[in-house]
Amino acid sequence: MTAIEIRGLTKEYRARRALDGLTVTVEPGRVTGFLGPNGAGKSTTLRILLGLDRPTAGSATFGGRAYTALREPLRHVGALLDAGAAHGGRTARDHLRAVAAANRLPAGRVARVLDEVGLSPAADRRVRTFSLGMRQRLGVATALLGDPAVLLLDEPANGLDPEGIVWLRRLLRRLAAEGRTVLVSSHLMAETAATADHVVVLGRGRLLADRSTADLVRAAGGRRVRVRTAEPGRLAAALTDRGLSWEPAGDGWWLVADAGAEEVGRIAAAAGAPVLGLADDHPTLEQAYLDLTGGAAEFAAGRTGAGEVE
């Protein structure tokens, strides 16, 4: 069991501070979603973790050891940073064999990981003929080659079809259940909500949240009800009488704040407003994320002066 420990991590690129004193521990035995707007510092963190970039200050270690200090690092840390990393002229099998040989990993692992990612039937095709989703699978296979305790995956769902996404979700959950540390960056909130037990959210190089996915979502929104009625005027008057506020949510739906479905159903019935649809509206990770990162997006449409022009 190996935790990832990030302490006071700071990275400056000339005038730009990509990471600003980031401190967080990524625990084993669970899938941790690594979230944040474009430019928040996720890739920079992953690159520093892998010794591909040097921090200006602070440290990033695996069970207390820097990546560059690990002997046979692929046995400890598997990473998917760039799905285009494999040489296009090689077959998937040859690519994995080369990585295994260079890292003194048993050749027998190649067939195992090809099978694991569902690429066995395509193992002898050249990588240049692979779809983006197949390249992602090969990237995951490469990360798994050393049977590592830690997995760092940058946008692994990128290019996967719906079946591939379900496969990836199951794989990540199983790897975490085996006690591994699984850190997965993503911009797909629904997918992260379905996969990650825990989330670490960055904004402008700083930690915005480090908590369980369920807690973050729960904290996002109060109770709300989604309702649609054939008599909007009557329902509006009855809700106002009870001191409840609402807002339109499109297609004739309203969102009533601080109320439950049962209460709104009774109010509508008493007011003689036929209900066409009614449900408690559960907050989503996307909502929680947007609330959290609202002020931290480096690039946002319609905002002037917030981002830098390069």
Ligand SMILES: Nc1ncnc2c1ncn2[C@@H]1O[C@H](COP(=O)(O)OP(=O)(O)OP(=O)(O)O)[C@@H](O)[C@H]1O
């Ligand atoms: N090599 C570099 N030179 C200069 N600035 C860089 C370099 N790499 C990253 N940056 C800057 O550092 C900041 C963090 O970038 P990073 O790629 O880590 O963000 P990210 O969270 O991975 O974003 P995305 O979601 O778009 O992948 C950005 O402002 C980016 O422009």
